[in-house]
Amino acid sequence: MTHLTELYQQKINAGELKPDPAQEAVLPHFDHIAAGLKAPPVKRGIFRKATYEPVQGLYLWGGVGRGKSMLMDLFVDSLDDVPSRRVHFHAFMQEIHAKMHKARQNGVEDALAPVAADVATSVRLLAFDEMQITDITDAMIVGRLFEALFAAGVTVITTSNRVPDDLYKNGLNRQLFLPFIGLIKQQMQVHEMVSPVDYRQDRLTGAQVYFSPVNAEASANIRAIWEDLSGGPAMPLTLEVKGREITLPAFRNGVARAGFYDLCGKMLGPGDYLAIAEVVKVLVLEDIPRLSRNNFNEAKRFVTLIDALYEAGVRLICSAAAEPEMLYVEGEGTFEFERTASRLREMQDKDWGQRT
Template identity: 80%
Template sequence: MTDISNQYQAKIAAGELRPDPAQEAVLPHFDRIASGLRAEPVKRGFFRKAVHEPVSGLYLWGGVGRGKSMLMDLLVDSLPDVPSRRVHFHAFMQEIHAQMHEARQNGVEDALAPVAAEVAKSVRLLAFDEMQITDITDAMIVGRLFEALFEAGVTVVTTSNRVPDDLYKDGLNRQLFLPFIALIKEKLDVWEMVSPTDYRQDRLTGSRVYFTPLGPETRAEMNGIWTDLTGGAASPLTLTVKGREVTLPAFRNGVARASFFDLCGTMLGPGDYLAVAEAVKVLVLDDIPALSRSNFNEAKRFVTLIDALYEAKVRLICSASAEPEYLYLEGEGVFEFERTASRLREMQDKDWGRE
């Protein structure tokens, strides 16, 4: 079994990656974790069964597109015999809330305890993509949850765009959250990946991001970009917004794909689109139709979606029936759509979304 550094160098030799000092600097942390998780269990005392020694994890933070998730994937893929789970942090926390709700329905008073125990029993490595905490319900339980996971010997590796001290920044009752930040610093190595290169953005620099008209050629172009950004591997991401579920059919490493109908053909509102904009860094949106009075409600939702993406600086790649100025030619709202068309034009700029 090769270590992470060797796998990384092999990908460079194969032309799949290019050398990056910021990425190379963090590789020893991944090598240490992989080596620790592969180690044989140790027997402590004559009558005790052999157990695995705890392995401290990693909190890897830095700007978007620097390769944090790619390196974490290398770690997980190198440990096929270690019970592991790689999951987007937001999706994981929603699962925890759903399981706690079910436990309460079954009369369990401390609903978090059995849920945490079940997670700890199922994995030795938890790899979280994009740890960020903006919800007070997450903030209030995450400390106890991680305490239980660490106590059970679970190794946590997580990526984030924020330094630990900025998690849940300016959040309600933040003082109750501070012990979690201290726990992260105690149990995980905190490492900042400082790189001038945004690989996710660079893949799109100079490339078209708005494709029209709709048809087989446009679909092929969209599929090519999706494969380039994600490797073609993805899974659905379900966001819960005030009790409603908003599902992005395909998601990986901050890149999501959905159709116009998925996001604008159902009864979603501003809060739903803000949640989408918060969860993704790049949205690949397929099949924007011609807009008119016949699909006025869908058009209104589309305007709201674009506003949310624009304000959050989300990179938009889309296929549409026409150029932005010709998407909405008749019916109520034509004048208001001019701003949306302008934003769609601006979002095509090669530097859109750069931090």
């Protein structure tokens, strides 16, 4: 196993990364965790089974685009045979809810207990990307879940844009959630990555982000941007909003990719698009058609989607049949679309998204 400090230096020497003091400052934390995970199990007593010593985890927080997810990915890849899993936090919680629902159907009274036990037996390290808690159902079970994982010796590392004290801020019944914040501080080293550099934004600064018309060249450009920003293989992400499921076909490191009809051809509303905007930092949206009375419902949803992305400061990269002002030129709704066209123009600015 190669420690992350060595891997990081190798990538600098190869020209794949640039030295960054904020990133370098967190490397010893990862190296300490790796050393603990690779230590042999300890046997305490003649008749006791050898067990691994608990290893304190890491809560890495800071602004968007500072390299948190990149470092975490490198770290997980460096662990060789240590059973580990890297997953987006929201996707993980959706899995937990689904497994609890199945346990209840099987007559299990405490549905969380077997689910947590199953997770604990499958990994020694859980690496979460983008920990954020906005849903009351997550807030009410996450404390017990993590308590069970820590008790079983699972090490947790996570990235977040929020300091632990701001998790589930102003949420319903937040006082019931506060012990979880205390648990994080006890079981995980909290480290803020402070850097003036936003690498994700820098990669887009000055770059074209709106491609028209939709053709082979536009598709190739979109694909290149996606591969650069996602940084690896993506998986679908399913969000649950008031009992409905919304699926983003591809998601990784806060970057999502979808076609126009994936998001606007289905019966989605403002709450659905707000949920997407909470999770996604960059949206790659492909194949926006010309809009008219013939696809009026899709056009209305597109307007609502852009409003949600705009208000949340989400970076938008898209391919479209025409320039913003020429997307919707006939039929009911053309006047209202002028604001959307204006926002699409503004969201192409090289500094868009930095205000968040």
